[in-house]
Each structure stands twice: as structure tokens, then as C-alpha cells.
Amino acid sequence: MASSSPSDPNAAELDALRRPLRGRRLLSWTLLLAALATLALVPWWLSNSAAERQASAAAGDALRMTAVSAEDIQAHRTAHAWDRVWDAGPLDSAHSALSLDCRACHSEPFARVRDEDCTACHLTVTTHGGPSPPIAGDPAPRCATCHREHQGAQGLALQNIAQSGPACVDCHAELAARKPELGLLDVRDFGDAHPEFAVRVAGDGGALRKLRLDAEPAIEPTGLKFPHDVHLKAGIDGPEGPQTLACGSCHRATEDALGFEPVRFETDCESCHALTLETSLARRSVPHGSVDDALSMIREFYSFAANNTDPRRAEAVPGAVQRPGATDAADARFVGRPGDALALARIEATDLFEKRACAVCHTVTRVAENGPPGSPGGDLPQYRIDPVAPVHPWMPGARFSHAAHVQTECSACHAAATSTDASEVLMPGIAGCRDCHAGAVAEPTQVRSDCGLCHDYHPAHAALQEADVLAGRPVPTEAQ
Ligand code: HEC
Ligand code: HEC
Ligand code: HEC
Ligand code: HEC
Ligand code: HEC
Ligand code: HEC
Ligand code: HEC
Ligand code: HEC
Ligand code: HEC
Ligand code: HEC
Structure with missing residues (x-):
């Protein structure tokens, strides 16, 4: 090492540092104590004053939506003015x-x-x-691990959709081995380590069951007959001649545009599949949705017709088109036959239920029992209509928004145009999503997709209970 000479600038500095401090140490202490007093002791003392306690209670009350007066707020501002010196960054607007x-x-x-x-x-x-801690001895992360405050006015909302990485993957990367009874597969990243999706389908007795799209044929017995392909062909018969249906003809977006209104007979089928009484009477149809109402209407119609002179003849439209199962032969039953009301009603009920109308869309079974006592239709043949699977969530474990995908053709995700039977599940698998969604790291042609983009972390109690029902676990009551 070179020894220092008097002309060496480093040596001069060393020398200066070795000289006595004189007033500098005192000055440092004074400044330090002053800083402590202004930045810590005064705010601390003020924050502990009675005025503060009252005021801060009031601020809490404001967010807890209890009444707060203007004086409370003013007292609060004064008492807390000093707190700002600790400011670690702006709070989220929800907490401002x-x-x-x-x-x-x-x-x-x-x-x-x-x-x-x-x-x-x-x-x-x-x-x-679930209501019980997910993994015994493996506490959930702290609130503040996932929700970092002081990140600006939109801080928390932005973090929520960006929840990913350790916050979720710490548990989910090895859940299958650690909790095999849950039947959940491991997840590390949406891009390349996320399982194929599962859907919920109606199982025996109406309870939903989980069906993995890659594990078994995606079939749900719906109780309804409906071939998408027949209806999506260009130029099918409509009431006013050939027409071409689009997805939106039957699937109308809900108000929030996240999903769709349920398909209904009255709005989506009836215009082409009218439940007309006799094919020649275009304006007389039975009500939809109840076997007994339909039978009663038939019975009453023929009783009326038998006792009155042909009010119906004026309405008859010769050769009126009756879609599916239509017979163009003029209706010999009704025209010009004297009225054995019961016999005519029986013929008409059998035709309507078993051939022309109900059976086109439903599984219809003739049953031996009598109809409801006292009902006009009680003495006609009786039928059972297999229940139609009610609208249900398909992927309750995730969030999906149709509104965010309006730019994408329906057919990119749902193979409806080639579907020949309503029992085919038309829900998309993960491969199509990966065309546009990368994992936690964005790719040049794909959007970054953290877990929080598609998943909630705090499911609503209703969703939890549903998950419990699905998993066959006891559902906690309010009291638990
Ligand atoms: C004095 C009451 C109060 C306290 C304490 C409080 N919050 Fe909030 N927080 C609210 C209110 C009020 C809202 C707005 C309404 C809502 O979304 O529930 C809110 C909103 C939120 C939101 C939603 C923000 C958004 O934009 O989506 C998150 C996340 C949140 N709080 C997390 C926390 C965390 C974590 C803590 C503890 C570090 C906390 N809060 C402490 C009252 C409080
Ligand atoms: C809505 C809840 C909430 C309020 C109100 C709040 N903070 Fe924080 N603060 C947090 C959270 C959450 C953290 C993260 C710390 C942790 O992980 O425990 C934090 C961290 C901090 C830190 C540590 C530095 C950092 O960024 O980690 C300081 C300093 C701080 N806060 C000061 C304040 C001051 C001063 C106020 C009042 C003006 C305040 N905080 C009000 C929730 C809050
Ligand atoms: C593992 C990460 C994680 C932890 C731990 C966590 N949260 Fe959340 N939190 C989220 C995500 C993701 C969302 C947004 C999706 C949602 O609403 O579930 C969210 C949303 C919220 C919201 C706004 C939506 C709502 O449900 O009202 C509040 C408030 C909230 N969290 C409070 C808390 C509190 C309080 C704790 C601690 C008891 C906590 N969080 C723990 C990830 C987390
Ligand atoms: C402390 C461990 C832990 C953390 C952290 C955690 N999870 Fe979970 N998660 C679980 C367990 C355990 C279950 C199974 C719950 C059950 O079915 O009873 C679960 C269930 C789920 C499910 C439902 C799966 C299904 O279809 O039933 C999703 C989705 C999920 N977690 C996503 C997330 C996301 C997103 C995060 C981060 C914001 C996260 N988890 C953080 C332990 C964790
Ligand atoms: C004539 C009316 C009609 C038209 C047009 C129509 N659908 Fe449907 N769609 C239905 C009915 C009825 C159901 C319910 C069938 C059932 O119970 O499974 C259904 C069910 C669905 C389902 C959910 C059921 C499942 O099993 O996955 C999807 C997805 C769907 N349709 C997509 C489409 C798309 C995409 C188009 C356009 C290419 C379209 N539909 C056009 C009547 C229609
Ligand atoms: C624009 C008119 C139109 C609408 C609306 C319509 N259909 Fe059809 N439907 C037809 C026509 C035409 C046929 C006969 C097609 C053929 O045989 O080629 C038919 C045939 C059927 C068939 C028998 C298919 C077969 O393979 O024999 C069923 C079942 C059916 N429709 C159900 C429904 C349901 C359920 C709805 C409402 C969700 C509906 N249709 C809405 C015109 C329509
Ligand atoms: C063109 C197809 C079509 C025809 C024809 C039809 N239905 Fe339906 N039916 C539906 C559709 C679609 C639903 C489910 C949506 C709704 O309730 O509107 C349904 C639902 C029902 C339900 C409710 C089932 C449940 O599980 O809740 C009953 C009952 C019913 N129909 C009876 C009849 C009877 C009786 C006839 C004959 C008089 C008939 N339907 C003719 C399409 C049809
Ligand atoms: C682009 C949307 C998307 C992203 C991003 C995403 N998921 Fe999923 N995830 C889904 C869908 C859709 C399902 C099927 C939902 C269902 O079963 O109800 C699913 C299912 C799951 C399941 C259930 C697995 C099983 O075995 O059934 C878990 C756990 C899960 N995701 C966790 C995560 C975690 C952790 C991340 C982040 C690393 C993540 N997901 C990212 C859409 C997404
Ligand atoms: C980017 C993919 C994607 C596109 C594009 C898309 N869907 Fe879907 N669709 C889904 C997913 C995923 C679900 C399951 C959502 C759930 O249940 O959580 C779904 C559910 C549905 C359902 C059944 C649920 C319900 O709300 O009744 C219908 C019907 C449907 N889509 C019709 C359509 C129609 C019509 C279009 C075009 C206007 C369309 N979808 C475009 C992915 C898509
Ligand atoms: C054609 C490209 C494309 C396809 C295919 C696609 N997405 Fe997306 N998706 C996007 C874009 C772009 C966004 C907006 C991203 C953002 O806001 O950060 C988005 C947003 C989302 C969101 C957040 C919506 C919100 O507003 O909360 C979810 C959830 C989602 N996609 C799920 C899916 C799922 C599940 C599939 C597959 C069934 C899918 N996406 C297929 C392009 C696509």
C-alpha cells in the first residue's frame, strides 16, 4: 500500500475527520431530538388526546356508515393534521x-x-x-400481504385483478398432493401450468356435478330437444317465409352484458312452433308450460264448439303451415263433424302432445293416472313432461365476462353451429383462451393474465354454500 504524503487529498480529509467535533455533535443531537419531537412525539401526543380519540372514532364511524357530525370531522382534521408527516403514500380512494x-x-x-x-x-x-380454514396449520396469508395500502387511489382495485404469484401459488402449486380429498389439480401459472377447465352439469336428481372437459364426454342430459345446427342453417322456415337466425335471436345479453337471459319458449320458439289447437285454426293455441292448463284448454274448446254453431269456421286458415311434424292435410277432425266433444278433445290432445307439438321438444310420457280432480282436462289422456334442466352456472369457480369479449365471434368459443343435440355441452376449454391469455408474464400477442383476472378470493356465502353442496360437504347454518 502506498503511504500517504502531505500532498495526498485523502490524507487531508482523514486529518479533518480526526480533529475534535466542537459544536457539531451537539448540533446533531439537537436536530435529531427536534425531528423526533416534531415527527413522532407531537403527533403521538396529539393522537392520544381525548379530542383525537373522539374524532378518530368518528372517522371510523363515517366508513362504518354511522352518523358523523361536521364538528366531528373538523375536530378530527385538527387532531390528525400532524399524522401526515408519516405519510407513506396516498391511500386507496375507498379508504381516503x-x-x-x-x-x-x-x-x-x-x-x-x-x-x-x-x-x-x-x-x-x-x-x-370455505368457512373453515383451508389447510389446518397452514394459515391464510395476512390481509396486508395481498392488499398493499398506500399505492394510490386505484391501488387496491388494480392489485385485485393482479393477484397472482406467491399469494395464490404458494398453496395451489402443491394442493393435489397435500389435500387429495379436494380433487383439485395443481396450478402455477395460467400460461402453461393451469388444469383444463371443469364445468358443472345437471346430474341425477338435479344436483350439479363437476365434469372435467378433458376427462369425459361433455354431455348434460337437459330434458329438452334442441338441435342448434338445424336452426342455424341459412333460410329456415319462419312465420313470414325463410329466415336466418343468429345467436342473438335466442340468446339476449343480460343487462350487465356479462351473460345471457335464459331461452324461453314464448320469446324464442313460439313464433315458429306455435301450439295451435288444430292446424287449421291459426289463432287458437294452448298455453305453454303446464300439462293440465293445456289439456283443460283443449277440453273447454271442444265443449264450447259442440254447443255453438261453428264460431271457428271463420277463423280457419286452410293449409296453415304447422312447423315440425306439420301435416298439410286439411283438418278433417274439426271441419263439419258433429260434436262429440270428449272424443274430439281426446284426439286433439293425443295429437298435440304425442306428435305435433310437445313431443317435438320434450320427452313426453303417457301416464295411466287421472288428471287433477275437478279440472276440465281431467278426463283426457294424461302426460308427464320430463323436467328441463334449469339454467345453472357452468363455471362457478371462475369469473367470466361476455362484455369483455364482444369483439370475438361466439363461434370462437362455442361450437354451436355444428351441435346436433341439446345435450352436448358447448363450453370452451382452456386452449382457446390461451390464444389471447398469457400467464403472469405478457407475451407479444397475449394479454397478461394473473389469477385475479378470472378468480375471486373471497367467494360470496351463497357461492360457498353451493360449492359445499357440490362437494357433498355439510352446509353451515347461519348460527355456525
Ligand atoms: C374504518 C373502516 C375500514 C377499515 C379499518 C378498513 N377498510 Fe377497507 N374499506 C372500507 C370501506 C367503507 C370500503 C369501500 C366499500 C367496500 O368496498 O366495502 C373499503 C374498501 C376496501 C377494499 C376494496 C377496494 C376496491 O377498490 O375494490 C379492499 C380490498 C379493502 N377495503 C381492504 C382493506 C384492508 C386490507 C384493510 C386493513 C388493512 C382495510 N380494508 C381496512 C372500510 C375500511
Ligand atoms: C386502510 C388501512 C390503512 C390506513 C388508514 C393507513 N395505512 Fe399505512 N399501511 C397499511 C398497510 C396495509 C401497510 C402495509 C404494511 C404491512 O404489510 O403490514 C401500511 C404500511 C405503512 C407504512 C410502512 C411503509 C410501507 O409502505 O410499507 C407506513 C410508514 C404507514 N403505513 C404509514 C401510515 C400513515 C402515516 C397513515 C395515516 C396517514 C396510514 N399509514 C394509514 C394500511 C393503512
Ligand atoms: C391471497 C390474497 C388475499 C388475501 C390474503 C386477502 N384478500 Fe381480500 N381480495 C383478494 C382478491 C383477489 C380480491 C378481489 C376478488 C374478490 O372480491 O374476491 C379481494 C377483494 C377484497 C375486498 C373487496 C371485495 C369484497 O369482497 O368486498 C375486500 C374488502 C377484501 N378483499 C378484504 C380482505 C380482508 C379484510 C382480508 C383479511 C382478512 C383479505 N381481504 C385477505 C385477495 C386477498
Ligand atoms: C392458504 C392456502 C391458499 C391460498 C393462499 C389460496 N388458496 Fe385457493 N384454495 C385453497 C384451498 C384449500 C381450496 C379448496 C377449498 C375447498 O374446496 O374446500 C382452494 C380453492 C380455490 C379455488 C376453487 C377451486 C374449485 O373449483 O373448487 C380457486 C379458483 C382458488 N382457490 C383460487 C385461488 C386464488 C386466485 C388465490 C390467490 C388470490 C388463492 N386461491 C389462494 C387454498 C388456498
Ligand atoms: C333458436 C334459438 C337458438 C339459437 C338461434 C341459438 N341458440 Fe344456443 N341455445 C338455445 C337453447 C334452447 C339452449 C338450451 C339448450 C339446453 O337446454 O341445453 C341453448 C344453449 C346454448 C348454450 C349453453 C348450453 C350448453 O350446453 O353449453 C350455448 C353456449 C349456446 N346456446 C350458444 C349459442 C351460440 C354460440 C349460438 C349462435 C352460433 C346459438 N347458441 C344460437 C337456443 C338457441
Ligand atoms: C325461425 C323459426 C324457428 C324458431 C324461432 C325455432 N325453430 Fe325449431 N324448427 C324450425 C324449423 C323450420 C324446423 C324444422 C327443420 C327441419 O326439419 O329441417 C324446426 C325443428 C325443430 C326441432 C326438431 C328438429 C329435428 O331434428 O327434427 C326441434 C326439437 C326444435 N325445432 C326446437 C326448437 C326450440 C326449442 C326453439 C326455441 C328455443 C325453436 N325450435 C325455435 C324453426 C324454428
Ligand atoms: C318448440 C319447442 C317446445 C314445444 C313445442 C313445447 N315446449 Fe315446453 N318448453 C320448451 C322450452 C324451451 C322450455 C324451457 C324454457 C321455458 O320454460 O320457457 C319448456 C319448458 C316446459 C315446461 C317446464 C319444464 C320444467 O322443468 O320446469 C313444461 C311443463 C312444458 N314445457 C310443457 C310443454 C307442453 C305441455 C307442451 C305442449 C303443449 C310444450 N311444452 C311444448 C320448448 C317447447
Ligand atoms: C383466463 C382466466 C383464468 C386465469 C388467468 C386463471 N384461471 Fe384458474 N380457472 C379458470 C377457469 C375458467 C376455471 C374453471 C372454473 C370452474 O371449474 O368452475 C379455473 C379453474 C381453477 C381451479 C380449479 C382447478 C380444478 O382442479 O378444478 C383452480 C384451483 C384455479 N383455477 C386456480 C388458479 C390460479 C391459482 C391462477 C393463477 C396462477 C389461475 N387459476 C388463473 C380461469 C382462469
Ligand atoms: C372468449 C370466449 C367466449 C365468447 C367469445 C363467447 N362466450 Fe359464451 N361463454 C363463455 C364461457 C367461458 C362461458 C361460461 C361462463 C360461466 O358460466 O361462468 C359462456 C357461457 C355462455 C352461455 C351459457 C351461460 C348463460 O349465461 O346462459 C351462453 C348461452 C353463451 N355463452 C352464449 C354466447 C353467445 C351467444 C356468444 C356470442 C355473442 C358468446 N357466448 C361468446 C365463453 C365465451
Ligand atoms: C380473442 C382473444 C381472447 C380470447 C380467445 C379470450 N380472451 Fe379473455 N380477454 C381478452 C382481452 C383482450 C381481455 C381484456 C384484458 C384486460 O382488460 O386486461 C380479456 C379479458 C378477460 C377477462 C377479464 C374480464 C373483466 O372485465 O373482468 C376474463 C375473466 C377473461 N378474459 C377470460 C377468458 C376465458 C376464460 C377465455 C377462454 C374461454 C378467454 N378469456 C378467451 C381476449 C381474449
Whole structure:
């Protein structure tokens, strides 16, 4: 090492540092104590004053939606004016009213934010994975691990859709081995380590069951006959001649545009599949949806016709087109036959239920029993209509928004145009999503997709209970 010479600038500096401090040490102490006093002791003392306690309670009350007066707020502002010196960055807009009440979240000084501070206000936040802790001895992460405050006005909302990585994958990367009884597969990243989707389909007795799209044929017995392909052909017969249906003819978006209104006979089928009484009477149809109402209407119609002179003849439209199962032969039953009302009603009921109308769309079974006592249709043949599977969630474990995909053709995700039977499940698998959705790292032609883009973490209680029913677990009651 070169020894220092008097002309060496480093040596001169060393020398200066070795000289006595004189007033500098005192100055440092004075400044340090002043800083402590202004930045810590004064705010601390003020925050502990009685005025503050009252005021901060009021700020909390404001967010808890209890009454707060203007004086409360003013007292609060004054008492907390000094807190700002600790400002760690702007709070989320949802919490901005707490910018003067740091202790709402930091109830203990010099400690990490406690979950109890959050749940004091967020009483209804549910535990992920069910009412009981997901994995015994494996506590859920702290609220503040996933919800970082002081990140700006939209901070929390932006974080929610970007929840990913350790916050979720710490548990989900090895869940299959650690909790095999859940039947869940491991997940690490949407891009290349996320299982094929599962859908819920109606099973025996109406309960939903989980069906993995890659594990078994995607079939759901729906109870309804409906071939998409027949109806999506160009130029099919409509009431006013050939017409071409689009998906939107039957699937009308809900108000929030996330999904679709249920398909209904009255709005979506009746214009072409009218339940006309006799094919020649275009304006007389039976009501839809109840076997007994339909039979009663038939019975009453023929009783009336038998006792009156042909009010119907005027309405008859010769050769009126009757879609599916239509017979163009003029209706010999009705025209010009004297009225054995019961016999005519029987013939008509059998025809309507078993051939012309109901059986086109439903599985119709003739049953031996009599109709409801006292009902006009009670003495006609009786029928059972197999239940139609009610509208149900397909992928309750994830969030999906049709509104976010309006630019994409329906057919990119749903193979409806080639579907020959309503029992075919038309839900998309994961491969199509990956054309546009990358994992936690964006790709040049794909959007970045963290877990939070598609999944909630705090499911609503209703969804939880449904999940419990699906998994065959006991559903907790209110009291539990
Ligand atoms: C809505 C709750 C909430 C309120 C109100 C709040 N904070 Fe925080 N603060 C947090 C969370 C969450 C963290 C993250 C710390 C952790 O992981 O425990 C944090 C962290 C901090 C940190 C540590 C630095 C950092 O960014 O991690 C400081 C300093 C801080 N807050 C000061 C304040 C001050 C001063 C106020 C009042 C103006 C305040 N906080 C109000 C929730 C809050
Ligand atoms: C004094 C009451 C209060 C406290 C304490 C509080 N919050 Fe909130 N928080 C609210 C209110 C009010 C809203 C807005 C209404 C809502 O979304 O529930 C809100 C909204 C939120 C949101 C939704 C934000 C958005 O834009 O989607 C999150 C996430 C949140 N709080 C997390 C936390 C966490 C984590 C803590 C603890 C560090 C906490 N809160 C402490 C009252 C509070
Ligand atoms: C593993 C990450 C994670 C943890 C831990 C977590 N959250 Fe969340 N939180 C989320 C995600 C993701 C969302 C957005 C989706 C949703 O609503 O479930 C969210 C949404 C919220 C919301 C706004 C929506 C709502 O349900 O009202 C609040 C409030 C909230 N969390 C509070 C809390 C509180 C309080 C805790 C601690 C008891 C907590 N969170 C723990 C990830 C987490
Ligand atoms: C502490 C461990 C833990 C963390 C952290 C965690 N999970 Fe889970 N998660 C579970 C467990 C356990 C279940 C199974 C719950 C059940 O079915 O009873 C589950 C269930 C799920 C399911 C439902 C699967 C299904 O179809 O039944 C989804 C989706 C999910 N988690 C996504 C997430 C996301 C997104 C995050 C991060 C924001 C996350 N999880 C963080 C443990 C965790
Ligand atoms: C004439 C009316 C009609 C038209 C037009 C129509 N659908 Fe449907 N769609 C239905 C009916 C009825 C059901 C319910 C069938 C059932 O119970 O499974 C259905 C069910 C569906 C389902 C959910 C059922 C499943 O099993 O996955 C999807 C997805 C769907 N249609 C997509 C489409 C698309 C995409 C188009 C356009 C290419 C289209 N539909 C055109 C009547 C229609
Ligand atoms: C625009 C008119 C139109 C609408 C609306 C319509 N259909 Fe059809 N449907 C037809 C025509 C035409 C046929 C006969 C097609 C053929 O045989 O080639 C038919 C045939 C059928 C068949 C028998 C298919 C077969 O393979 O024999 C069923 C079942 C059916 N439709 C159900 C429905 C249901 C359910 C709805 C309402 C969700 C509906 N249709 C809406 C015109 C329509
Ligand atoms: C063109 C097809 C079509 C014809 C013809 C038809 N239905 Fe339906 N039916 C439907 C559709 C679609 C639904 C489910 C949506 C709704 O309720 O509107 C349904 C639902 C029903 C239901 C309710 C089933 C349940 O599980 O809740 C009954 C009952 C019913 N129909 C009876 C009849 C009877 C009786 C006839 C004959 C008089 C008939 N339907 C003719 C299409 C048809
Ligand atoms: C682009 C949307 C999307 C993204 C991003 C995504 N998922 Fe999923 N995930 C789904 C859909 C859709 C399902 C099927 C939902 C169902 O079963 O109800 C699913 C199913 C799951 C399941 C159930 C698995 C099983 O065995 O049935 C878990 C757990 C899960 N996801 C966790 C995650 C985690 C953790 C991440 C982040 C690493 C993530 N997901 C990212 C859409 C997504
Ligand atoms: C990017 C893929 C994608 C596109 C594009 C898409 N869907 Fe879907 N669709 C889905 C997924 C995923 C679900 C399951 C959502 C769930 O149940 O959580 C679904 C569910 C449905 C359902 C059954 C659920 C319900 O709300 O009744 C119908 C019907 C449907 N889609 C029709 C359509 C029609 C019509 C279009 C075109 C206007 C369309 N979809 C475009 C992915 C898509
Ligand atoms: C043609 C490209 C494309 C396809 C295919 C596609 N997505 Fe998307 N999706 C997008 C884009 C672009 C966004 C907007 C991303 C954003 O806002 O960060 C988006 C957004 C989403 C969102 C967030 C919606 C919101 O507003 O909350 C979900 C959830 C989602 N996609 C799920 C899916 C699923 C599940 C599939 C497969 C069934 C799918 N996507 C297929 C392009 C696509």
C-alpha cells in the first residue's frame, strides 16, 4: 500500500475527520431530538388526546356508515393534521377518508398491520376455500400481504385483478398432493401450468356435478330437444317465409352484458312452433308450460264448439303451415263433424302432445293416472313432461365476462353451429383462451393474465354454500 504524503487529498480529509467535533455533535443531537419531537412525539401526543380519540372514532364511524357530525370531522382534521408527516403514500380512494386516521389500520405503533384492524370494518369478508380454514396449520396469508395500502387511489382495485404469484401459488402449486380429498389439480401459472377447465352439469336428481372437459364426454342430459345446427342453417322456415337466425335471436345479453337471459319458449320458439289447437285454426293455441292448463284448454274448446254453431269456421286458415311434424292435410277432425266433444278433445290432445307439438321438444310420457280432480282436462289422456334442466352456472369457480369479449365471434368459443343435440355441452376449454391469455408474464400477442383476472378470493356465502353442496360437504347454518 502506498503511504500517504502531505500532498495526498485523502490524507487531508482523514486529518479533518480526526480533529475534535466542537459544536457539531451537539448540533446533531439537537436536530435529531427536534425531528423526533416534531415527527413522532407531537403527533403521538396529539393522537392520544381525548379530542383525537373522539374524532378518530368518528372517522371510523363515517366508513362504518354511522352518523358523523361536521364538528366531528373538523375536530378530527385538527387532531390528525400532524399524522401526515408519516405519510407513506396516498391511500386507496375507498379508504381516503382514513387518511387522517392512521390508527384505523395501524392500531399498534411500529408493528405490521393486523388482520383484526381490517375485519373490524370488513365484517363480511369470507375465508377462502370455505368457512373453515383451508389447510389446518397452514394459515391464510395476512390481509396486508395481498392488499398493499398506500399505492394510490386505484391501488387496491388494480392489485385485485393482479393477484397472482406467491399469494395464490404458494398453496395451489402443491394442493393435489397435500389435500387429495379436494380433487383439485395443481396450478402455477395460467400460461402453461393451469388444469383444463371443469364445468358443472345437471346430474341425477338435479344436483350439479363437476365434469372435467378433458376427462369425459361433455354431455348434460337437459330434458329438452334442441338441435342448434338445424336452426342455424341459412333460410329456415319462419312465420313470414325463410329466415336466418343468429345467436342473438335466442340468446339476449343480460343487462350487465356479462351473460345471457335464459331461452324461453314464448320469446324464442313460439313464433315458429306455435301450439295451435288444430292446424287449421291459426289463432287458437294452448298455453305453454303446464300439462293440465293445456289439456283443460283443449277440453273447454271442444265443449264450447259442440254447443255453438261453428264460431271457428271463420277463423280457419286452410293449409296453415304447422312447423315440425306439420301435416298439410286439411283438418278433417274439426271441419263439419258433429260434436262429440270428449272424443274430439281426446284426439286433439293425443295429437298435440304425442306428435305435433310437445313431443317435438320434450320427452313426453303417457301416464295411466287421472288428471287433477275437478279440472276440465281431467278426463283426457294424461302426460308427464320430463323436467328441463334449469339454467345453472357452468363455471362457478371462475369469473367470466361476455362484455369483455364482444369483439370475438361466439363461434370462437362455442361450437354451436355444428351441435346436433341439446345435450352436448358447448363450453370452451382452456386452449382457446390461451390464444389471447398469457400467464403472469405478457407475451407479444397475449394479454397478461394473473389469477385475479378470472378468480375471486373471497367467494360470496351463497357461492360457498353451493360449492359445499357440490362437494357433498355439510352446509353451515347461519348460527355456525
Ligand atoms: C386502510 C388501512 C390503512 C390506513 C388508514 C393507513 N395505512 Fe399505512 N399501511 C397499511 C398497510 C396495509 C401497510 C402495509 C404494511 C404491512 O404489510 O403490514 C401500511 C404500511 C405503512 C407504512 C410502512 C411503509 C410501507 O409502505 O410499507 C407506513 C410508514 C404507514 N403505513 C404509514 C401510515 C400513515 C402515516 C397513515 C395515516 C396517514 C396510514 N399509514 C394509514 C394500511 C393503512
Ligand atoms: C374504518 C373502516 C375500514 C377499515 C379499518 C378498513 N377498510 Fe377497507 N374499506 C372500507 C370501506 C367503507 C370500503 C369501500 C366499500 C367496500 O368496498 O366495502 C373499503 C374498501 C376496501 C377494499 C376494496 C377496494 C376496491 O377498490 O375494490 C379492499 C380490498 C379493502 N377495503 C381492504 C382493506 C384492508 C386490507 C384493510 C386493513 C388493512 C382495510 N380494508 C381496512 C372500510 C375500511
Ligand atoms: C391471497 C390474497 C388475499 C388475501 C390474503 C386477502 N384478500 Fe381480500 N381480495 C383478494 C382478491 C383477489 C380480491 C378481489 C376478488 C374478490 O372480491 O374476491 C379481494 C377483494 C377484497 C375486498 C373487496 C371485495 C369484497 O369482497 O368486498 C375486500 C374488502 C377484501 N378483499 C378484504 C380482505 C380482508 C379484510 C382480508 C383479511 C382478512 C383479505 N381481504 C385477505 C385477495 C386477498
Ligand atoms: C392458504 C392456502 C391458499 C391460498 C393462499 C389460496 N388458496 Fe385457493 N384454495 C385453497 C384451498 C384449500 C381450496 C379448496 C377449498 C375447498 O374446496 O374446500 C382452494 C380453492 C380455490 C379455488 C376453487 C377451486 C374449485 O373449483 O373448487 C380457486 C379458483 C382458488 N382457490 C383460487 C385461488 C386464488 C386466485 C388465490 C390467490 C388470490 C388463492 N386461491 C389462494 C387454498 C388456498
Ligand atoms: C333458436 C334459438 C337458438 C339459437 C338461434 C341459438 N341458440 Fe344456443 N341455445 C338455445 C337453447 C334452447 C339452449 C338450451 C339448450 C339446453 O337446454 O341445453 C341453448 C344453449 C346454448 C348454450 C349453453 C348450453 C350448453 O350446453 O353449453 C350455448 C353456449 C349456446 N346456446 C350458444 C349459442 C351460440 C354460440 C349460438 C349462435 C352460433 C346459438 N347458441 C344460437 C337456443 C338457441
Ligand atoms: C325461425 C323459426 C324457428 C324458431 C324461432 C325455432 N325453430 Fe325449431 N324448427 C324450425 C324449423 C323450420 C324446423 C324444422 C327443420 C327441419 O326439419 O329441417 C324446426 C325443428 C325443430 C326441432 C326438431 C328438429 C329435428 O331434428 O327434427 C326441434 C326439437 C326444435 N325445432 C326446437 C326448437 C326450440 C326449442 C326453439 C326455441 C328455443 C325453436 N325450435 C325455435 C324453426 C324454428
Ligand atoms: C318448440 C319447442 C317446445 C314445444 C313445442 C313445447 N315446449 Fe315446453 N318448453 C320448451 C322450452 C324451451 C322450455 C324451457 C324454457 C321455458 O320454460 O320457457 C319448456 C319448458 C316446459 C315446461 C317446464 C319444464 C320444467 O322443468 O320446469 C313444461 C311443463 C312444458 N314445457 C310443457 C310443454 C307442453 C305441455 C307442451 C305442449 C303443449 C310444450 N311444452 C311444448 C320448448 C317447447
Ligand atoms: C383466463 C382466466 C383464468 C386465469 C388467468 C386463471 N384461471 Fe384458474 N380457472 C379458470 C377457469 C375458467 C376455471 C374453471 C372454473 C370452474 O371449474 O368452475 C379455473 C379453474 C381453477 C381451479 C380449479 C382447478 C380444478 O382442479 O378444478 C383452480 C384451483 C384455479 N383455477 C386456480 C388458479 C390460479 C391459482 C391462477 C393463477 C396462477 C389461475 N387459476 C388463473 C380461469 C382462469
Ligand atoms: C372468449 C370466449 C367466449 C365468447 C367469445 C363467447 N362466450 Fe359464451 N361463454 C363463455 C364461457 C367461458 C362461458 C361460461 C361462463 C360461466 O358460466 O361462468 C359462456 C357461457 C355462455 C352461455 C351459457 C351461460 C348463460 O349465461 O346462459 C351462453 C348461452 C353463451 N355463452 C352464449 C354466447 C353467445 C351467444 C356468444 C356470442 C355473442 C358468446 N357466448 C361468446 C365463453 C365465451
Ligand atoms: C380473442 C382473444 C381472447 C380470447 C380467445 C379470450 N380472451 Fe379473455 N380477454 C381478452 C382481452 C383482450 C381481455 C381484456 C384484458 C384486460 O382488460 O386486461 C380479456 C379479458 C378477460 C377477462 C377479464 C374480464 C373483466 O372485465 O373482468 C376474463 C375473466 C377473461 N378474459 C377470460 C377468458 C376465458 C376464460 C377465455 C377462454 C374461454 C378467454 N378469456 C378467451 C381476449 C381474449
